[in-house]
Amino acid sequence: MNTVLSRANSLFAFSLSVMAALTFGCFITTAFKDRVVPVNIHVSRVTLENVEDFTGPREKSDLGFLIFDINADLQPIFDWNVKQLFIYLSAEYSTKSNALNQVVLWDKIILRGDNPKLSLKEMKSKYFFFDDGNGLKGNRNITLTLSWNVVPNAGILPLVTGSGHISIPFPETYKTPMSY
Amino acid sequence: MLDIFASIPTQMDYKGQKLAEQIFQGIILFSAVIGFTYGYVIEQFGWTVYIVIAGFAVSCLLTLPPWPMYRRNPLKWLPAQDSAVEEKKQQEKKSKKHK
Amino acid sequence: MNEYHMEQGEQGRRCWQRQAPPLLCQQLPDSGSSCHPTPGSAILMQSLEMDLFGDLRRMNKRQLYYQVLNFAMIVSSALMIWKGLIVVTGSESPIVVVLSGSMEPAFHRGDLLFLTNFQEDPIRAGEIVVFKVEGRDIPIVHRVIKVHEKENGDIKFLTKGDNNEVDDRGLYKEGQNWLEKKDVVGRARGFLPYVGMVTIVMNDYPKFKYAVLAIMGAFVLLKRES
Secondary structure, three states: OOOHHHHHHHHHHHHHHHHHHHHHHHHHHHOOOOOOOEEEEEEEEEEEEEEEOOOOOOOEEEEEEEEEEEEEEOHHHOOOOOOEEEEEEEEEEOOOOOOEEEEEEEEEEEEOOOOOEEEEEEEEOOOOEEOOOOOOOOOOOEEEEEEEEEEOOOEEOOEEEOEOOEEEOOOOOOOOOEEO | OHHHHHHOOOOOOHHHHHHHHHHHHHHHHHHHHHHHHHHHHHOOHHHHHHHHHHHHHHHHHHHOOOOHHHOOOOOOOOOOOOHHHHHHHHHHHHHHHHO | OOOOOOOOOHHHHHHHHOOOOHHHHHHOOOOHHHHOOOOOOOOOOOOHHHHHHHHHHOOOHHHHHHHHHHHHHHHHHHHHHHHHHHHHHOOOOOEEEOOOOOOOOOOOOOOEEEEEOOOOOOOOOOOEEEEOOOOOOOOEEEEEEEEEEOOOOOEEEEEEOOOOOOOHHHOOOOOOOOEEHHHEEEEEEEEEOOOOHHHHHHHHOHHHHHHHHHHHHHHHHHOOOO
């Protein structure tokens, strides 16, 4: 504390510890918050094809096309420790070869300050819905859920699934659109 | 030129050092409390950070330079003794012992 | 930090030069090492460098050993914490620094991620995983977008960076379409912004790194514990 440098050093160290404590406080005030909100998903049309998976494996695989609507208000999720939400629509189903399949069909990044109200109409999926094989055809139970990954200013990175998912059956034949 | 630099005071006395430390701790803790509450209310952690940085800047200004208020209790030193006189005294003592 | 330390002022220095009586030294409140200079070094202790070596010169053997042991203690406790974290989290590198912008705006260069890799924890779509690809030294942090898991637990998955247009198949080894459990270094669980910036600067400017390490080492070894 006798020289300018040693005072600057202890001043800086003290400020850093206070900042660390504040950051921890910010994390702890939001760590146990429930971030589930209701979501409304509607699928209007599904088409199925059987083509070579050109995105990678080069094998004949089932490829689904979906047209969907999503309505959700994500405003309650945001607080002072949320930097962004990564929201994604995923399809979950089981086939003969795989007990569990999860495919992300569509995603969106919502930063703090962006419009948190989702109202999507007649959306096409952003990524190809290829199955690992031919398990989509005639699959009775394909579940669509909207989930989000909360990215904080500092803290944990929880994955939350919105309440309200739908399960749809897929067509029994290729290239015949199925409407709901 | 060098004389000017040499004449600038650079040190605080002990009480001044203690005062300086108390002042910057007070300012930063105060800005931390204000920033946390304000950030929590308006839901912007960025503002908390800015307010603490402002507190840091203010306390840098107030406590880094050795302002006169930190130099009010200078140490009292014993007067410098002339070493020549001292040596003489000691020699006198020695010679007395020898006698 | 709470020790009020007085540089020997002009008066003080003059006193020492003239072999001040010991009484004067005791009159000073305990001001650490500058109170008991060896006769020859008192005048020289003006610059920082001289002060450093002055400290060293004033140490006896016992203090020197203590100093070295203290340094070894710092290094080994850092190592212990790191290895302990590896055991607790199950991940071979529990704390990583984000080096690229492929996950922006979630993670920027210099952000810190805390990873866990518990084997019983399933890998699911939407999670952020850190994985190693054969032929690449640096692990990649990306998000899982496709998962296929067999009855017996064998899992294959595909990843993509939030800021990238396409999935990661172009990054994998040629002909590799899926990642497996063995490729995973950890799953991102915690996030701390900016803290890793120090390591990024050090990686970008290796000379700076060595300078910092040398200065810190010198201070720990040469500066006497008070």
